[in-house]
Amino acid sequence: MKFDELFRLIHFCETIEKEGTDPFDLDVKKFLETLKRYHKKWKSLDDLLLDAEALAELAKVIELQGKWIKDRSSSFYIDPALLELKLKMLEPHQLATAFVRSWNPVISVDRITLQRLKEGLNYWNALLPLNKRKEEFPLPSALDTTFDLGDLIELNILSKEEFADALQAVLKELEERGRIDYHDFIYGDAFEASIIKAYLTSYLVSEGKAELDINPLEDEVFISPSSTNVTAKALHPLSKSIAISLSYEDWLQWREKRKHGQEPNER
Amino acid sequence: MEREEEARTRTERKVKRAAQLLFFWRHRIPGVKGWELKKAVGDDYLEVLGVLDSVLDRFGMEVKRISEEGEERGEEEEKTERDRFMIVLKDPVIEKASGERIDDVAMLAATLAYIISKQGKAPRKAVEDFLSEKFPKQRVFFALDRYIRQGYVGEDETVLYIGWRTRAEVDRKSLVDLILSS
Numbered sequence: 001m002k003f004d005e006l007f008r009l010i011h012f013c014e015t016i017e018k019e020g021t022d023p024f025d026l027d028v029k030k031f032l033e034t035l036k037r038y039h040k041k042w043k044s045l046d047d048l049l050l051d052a053e054a055l056a057e058l059a060k061v062i063e064l065q066g067k068w069i070k071d072r073s074s075s076f077y078i079d080p081a082l083l084e085l086k087l088k089m090l091e092p093h094q095l096a097t098a099f100v101r102s103w104n105p106v107i108s109v110d111r112i113t114l115q116r117l118k119e120g121l122n123y124w125n126a127l128l129p130l131n132k133r134k135e136e137f138p139l140p141s142a143l144d145t146t147f148d149l150g151d152l153i154e155l156n157i158l159s160k161e162e163f164a165d166a167l168q169a170v171l172k173e174l175e176e177r178g179r180i181d182y183h184d185f186i187y188g189d190a191f192e193a194s195i196i197k198a199y200l201t202s203y204l205v206s207e208g209k210a211e212l213d214i215n216p217l218e219d220e221v222f223i224s225p226s227s228t229n230v231t232a233k234a235l236h237p238l239s240k241s242i243a244i245s246l247s248y249e250d251w252l253q254w255r256e257k258r259k260h261g262q263e264p265n266e267r
Numbered sequence: 268m269e270r271e272e273e274a275r276t277r278t279e280r281k282v283k284r285a286a287q288l289l290f291f292w293r294h295r296i297p298g299v300k301g302w303e304l305k306k307a308v309g310d311d312y313l314e315v316l317g318v319l320d321s322v323l324d325r326f327g328m329e330v331k332r333i334s335e336e337g338e339e340r341g342e343e344e345e346k347t348e349r350d351r352f353m354i355v356l357k358d359p360v361i362e363k364a365s366g367e368r369i370d371d372v373a374m375l376a377a378t379l380a381y382i383i384s385k386q387g388k389a390p391r392k393a394v395e396d397f398l399s400e401k402f403p404k405q406r407v408f409f410a411l412d413r414y415i416r417q418g419y420v421g422e423d424e425t426v427l428y429i430g431w432r433t434r435a436e437v438d439r440k441s442l443v444d445l446i447l448s449s
Binding site for chain 1: 290328354355376381386388390400401432436438442445446
């Protein structure tokens with residue numbers, strides 16, 4: 001229990017150092033009293049190391065407090081709240097003008113010289129052909145991470161409500177069209193919209209609101225609205241992934257067939 | 268008389284060498300470190316820079332010295348050698364001097380002023396939220412990433428701070444004064 005309190009204080013000091021929050025948020029007197037209270041209870045080396053770490057962090061915050069006072073007493077100090085308010089009130093062109101008037105750009109020349117060109121040519125001449133340097137260019141590894149719905153919401157690309165509405169619209173369409181070839185359902189006039197629809201449909205299937213009927217021998221995939229309200233996860237706790245390929249070329253073919261009045265699903 | 272002539276020629280050669288080093292982009296960041304100048308020009312490189320500075324003054328330019336740590340100047344010799352020297356325009360540029368969109372310059376000004384008001388560093392999230400009041404989030408993300416790449420803003424994990432380029436190019440006090448008096 002005693003560690004918790006000290007870890008919390010150390011963490012608080014670190015936050016002040018890292019994020020530049022007001023160092024006077026830390027009550028130094030109380031901090032020292034806490035250390036004093038525990039002082040006689042320390043037994044092991046780890047206890048003493050923790051005590052030392054806490055003291056070191058406290059010293060850093062006190063240093064920041066000194067800097068804070070120095071800064072506030074200097075002519076350079078500006079009240080952050082006042083500046084923030086002013087920034088909110090100004091138009092972009094006023095801000096840009098202020099910047100340009102206080103801006104002294106660095107002057108530098110970035111150009112190739114004859115000497116550097118010669119060095120480049122020598123390097124080129126000494127370079128072995130690509131097929132003899134394969135180990136220098138390993139194949140790119142697959143991406144470790146992908147964006148999930150949470151990331152998109154976090155990035156403000158999508159909101160939860162928008163996503164739920166889009167999902168509902170796809171479900172409604174599926175219910176209206178009934179059992180249908182998967183590609184006929186997904187593909188539409190625009191390829192981009194088709195990809196978005198496929199993405200949303202995958203959620204419907206995962207949630208058990210739509211069912212896939214796969215016939216591997218005929219290479220057919222049908223989708224239909226689910227006849228039950230029980231979620232897929234409840235029905236099949238061990239979920240499995242199904243890969244269905246979509247490509248721009250495939251979509252073009254589908255569109256051509258539709259244009260010529262053919263049944264698009266006769267692929 | 269001849270010795271005087273010799274000394275002048277030597278100084279001119281050194282000034283020319285220093286100017287080439289300072290003007291030409293040799294690293295990821297423009298300018299050169301004190302130790303590089305010392306190696307190329309000699310122990311008296313600070314005096315040589317003084318001469319170069321007076322020459323550049325006629326063209327509205329000056330030699331600027333910035334430390335990696337953020338302070339404008341350090342006096343100890345060892346520290347001077349670690350400092351970076353570069354050439355900047357002396358008088359603030361009034362005319363359009365960059366191809367940046369006005370929105371981007373405005374966002375940069377607001378970002379710098381915001382960070383300056385928070386004593387030189389602020390959580391990235393706070394800066395993003397602040398800028399998002401006037402610009403779409405996606406543009407704010409891209410703009411901040413670009414300022415970091417350009418060196419105007421530095422990033423340490425989740426915290427943004429004033430970058431080397433702002434220290435070299437922007438008169439921070441003037442910027443804040445101009446904003447407050449606008």
